[in-house]
Amino acid sequence: MTETTTDTPNVARAQSNGGLSHRRREFRRAVQSMIASRWALLGMLILVVVTLVAIFGPWLSPFDPNRQNLIMRLLPPGSPGPGDQTYWLGSDQLGRDVLSRLLYGARVSLLVGFAAIAVGGTLGVIAGLVSGYFGGWVDDVFMRLGDIQLAFPFILLAIMFLVVLGPGLVNMILVLGIGQWVTYARIVRAQTLALREKEYVEAARATGDRTPSILFRTILPNIMAPLTVIASFNVASVILSEAALSFLGLGVPPDVPTWGSMLSESRDHLLSNKWWMAVFPGLAIVFTVLAFNIIGDWLRDFLDPRLKENH
Amino acid sequence: MWTFLARRLMQSVVVVIGVTLISFISLQIGGDPTYLFVSESASTEEIETVRARLGFDRPLHVQYLSYVWNVLHGDFGVSLSYGQPAMQIVLEAMPATIELTIVSLVFAIGLSIPLGIYAALRRGKPADGGIMTLAMLGQSIPNFWMGIMMIMFFGLYWRWFPISGHVPFLEPLFEGDFSTAFRNLPQSLYYMIMPAIAIGTYTLARNARLVRSSMLEVLQQDYVRTARSKGISERRVIVNHALRNAWLPVVTMIGLEFGFVLGGVVVVETVFSYPGIGRLAFNAINQRDIPVVQASVILIAMIFIFLNLIVDLIYARLDPRVKY
Numbered sequence: 071m072t073e074t075t076t077d078t079p080n081v082a083r084a085q086s087n088g089g090l091s092h093r094r095r096e097f098r099r100a101v102q103s104m105i106a107s108r109w110a111l112l113g114m115l116i117l118v119v120v121t122l123v124a125i126f127g128p129w130l131s132p133f134d135p136n137r138q139n140l141i142m143r144l145l146p147p148g149s150p151g152p153g154d155q156t157y158w159l160g161s162d163q164l165g166r167d168v169l170s171r172l173l174y175g176a177r178v179s180l181l182v183g184f185a186a187i188a189v190g191g192t193l194g195v196i197a198g199l200v201s202g203y204f205g206g207w208v209d210d211v212f213m214r215l216g217d218i219q220l221a222f223p224f225i226l227l228a229i230m231f232l233v234v235l236g237p238g239l240v241n242m243i244l245v246l247g248i249g250q251w252v253t254y255a256r257i258v259r260a261q262t263l264a265l266r267e268k269e270y271v272e273a274a275r276a277t278g279d280r281t282p283s284i285l286f287r288t289i290l291p292n293i294m295a296p297l298t299v300i301a302s303f304n305v306a307s308v309i310l311s312e313a314a315l316s317f318l319g320l321g322v323p324p325d326v327p328t329w330g331s332m333l334s335e336s337r338d339h340l341l342s343n344k345w346w347m348a349v350f351p352g353l354a355i356v357f358t359v360l361a362f363n364i365i366g367d368w369l370r371d372f373l374d375p376r377l378k379e380n381h
Numbered sequence: 382m383w384t385f386l387a388r389r390l391m392q393s394v395v396v397v398i399g400v401t402l403i404s405f406i407s408l409q410i411g412g413d414p415t416y417l418f419v420s421e422s423a424s425t426e427e428i429e430t431v432r433a434r435l436g437f438d439r440p441l442h443v444q445y446l447s448y449v450w451n452v453l454h455g456d457f458g459v460s461l462s463y464g465q466p467a468m469q470i471v472l473e474a475m476p477a478t479i480e481l482t483i484v485s486l487v488f489a490i491g492l493s494i495p496l497g498i499y500a501a502l503r504r505g506k507p508a509d510g511g512i513m514t515l516a517m518l519g520q521s522i523p524n525f526w527m528g529i530m531m532i533m534f535f536g537l538y539w540r541w542f543p544i545s546g547h548v549p550f551l552e553p554l555f556e557g558d559f560s561t562a563f564r565n566l567p568q569s570l571y572y573m574i575m576p577a578i579a580i581g582t583y584t585l586a587r588n589a590r591l592v593r594s595s596m597l598e599v600l601q602q603d604y605v606r607t608a609r610s611k612g613i614s615e616r617r618v619i620v621n622h623a624l625r626n627a628w629l630p631v632v633t634m635i636g637l638e639f640g641f642v643l644g645g646v647v648v649v650e651t652v653f654s655y656p657g658i659g660r661l662a663f664n665a666i667n668q669r670d671i672p673v674v675q676a677s678v679i680l681i682a683m684i685f686i687f688l689n690l691i692v693d694l695i696y697a698r699l700d701p702r703v704k705y
Binding site: 214215220231233234337341343345352367 | 530639681
């Protein structure tokens with residue numbers, strides 16, 4: 071008895087040390103692979119910049135993004151502003167600084183992107199694990215629900231709910247998140263079906279592990295690789311959807327600057343050639359989405375080298 | 382074949398019921414739906430009258446059944462801003478949307494297949510790298526921004542294409558006026574070029590990548606090696622052996638692409654002031670004209686379900702392994 075109590079922490083420590091060094095090795099391998107694939111490095115660089123901009127936006131912004139100055143409206147990039155300030159990327163129809171709004175917009179895009187994936191991922195993983203592990207009518211119900219949802223062009227579903235619920239950050243995250251659950255559920259279900267007959271899952275069952283523990287501690291860690299890849303691509307598509315919904319006026323309230331709503335406002339000034347209002351927010355979306363897509367591609371090759379052949 | 386058709390039809394019916402259920406829930410989710418059907422200045426009596434008229438005072442399951450009944454009869458209520466039946470307004474806008482969807486799909490799929498095959502055959506060469514880089518970029522550009530940029534450059538700066546408007550083709554065709562329809566066709570296409578490219582680029586990019594990887598996979602198969610070793614010309618190997626099999630995942634994908642294209646139509650029509658269901662829905666969203674929003678969304682969903690059914694049937698025809 072005493073042996074067991076003294077041994078267990080040692081074994082745990084040894085395992086955790088082993089785990090740590092394994093993780094360190096994996097991390098090093100990931101960094102090397104990323105440096106070798108220049109695209110992935112570029113994608114990561116863009117992501118780091120966008121994330122830093124999102125975090126430090128308020129300190130980096132030369133202006134308050136909502137401060138209107140009608141005398142200074144529709145100024146081209148580089149125009150001098152009040153005092154010794156400059157509108158580096160121009161000003162919009164209400165005299166607000168485009169650069170400051172762009173920096174703040176990064177927050178909404180990333181926040182909505184990650185939060186929606188967290189919502190959709192959690193729902194999808196739970197549904198997929200339960201469907202795959204138990205099968206039967208639970209599986210049928212979840213999968214048919216998924217079929218119905220996929221039979222709907224997603225943006226329409228989002229429009230329908232947001233029109234009724236009203237615009238807002240939380241509503242947007244919920245709608246976009248719920249829109250993503252099927253993707254995760256299908257992948258997790260397929261993987262769970264394959265894993266539930268494996269020896270180590272049998273072993274966990276035999277040692278009396280409870281079902282939630284088997285699902286979340288034994289099966290889930292083993293299917294994280296494909297989930298990570300899907301999540302990366304999904305953030306990209308959620309950011310695109312968020313921009314489209316904001317563009318349609320269904321996004322967050324008007325006092326929160328977003329790239330999509332900036333583009334929406336730019337439409338009224340195309341004829342008068344106020345190009346900066348349309349070009350910069352669009353480029354911000356393209357670069358961010360591109361970065362997530364590149365990282366997704368790289369992750370797929372890195373985590374599953376068998377797929378690399380054909381991509 | 383008939384069993385497969387019947388089973389697939391049954392599935393579509395279930396999905397249609399699901400669609401009505403989702404749209405019904407979307408109405409209820411924000412609280413009393415009566416407020417969605419009255420103007421903001423409506424008096425308490427008016428609200429009560431509308432509630433009773435639309436039946437929102439009845440139990441939910443009764444409301445749902447009557448909702449389904451109405452949807453099946455194309456009755457979405459009267460548009461709050463036009464004062465006409467919502468379905469009628471949406472149906473009038475439909476031919477323009479169908480035209481744009483078809484042109485976008487033809488553009489996207491017509492280009493993605495040769496580009497994907499070409500990239501696969503030039504694997505690792507600069508042409509492959511170039512096409513795949515462009516494809517990656519194409520998947521990252523929001524369709525509505527692409528539309529705005531095209532308006533700026535090709536519409537306003539170079540003045541190559543009209544920045545808005547539409548010349549009907551299907552509408553006179555449906556009315557049996559073939560001469561007008563075909564006289565309109567060149568102009569109709571001319572007006573649709575920019576919106577179709579904006580909508581189709583994402584699909585083009587994604588499909589080109591899919592065709593390429595599907596083709597690469599097939600090219601490594603034994604039967605392609607066998608065909609080559611028999612001395613068959615490379616062209617025949619690709620067309621008769623590789624392409625036939627690389628085709629299947631692409632057909633499945635095309636089914637899913639309808640959804641993206643139809644979703645894209647909603648946003649891009651707004652950019653180009655194109656008089657289809659998308660712009661109608663956009664205006665209805667802004668005016669909170671719920672009957673029109675619901676009719677538009679459900680009609681687009683129905684088109685999507687119908688097209689997917691057709692794609693599945695084509696797939697079953699192409700792949701003998703699909704059990705009937």
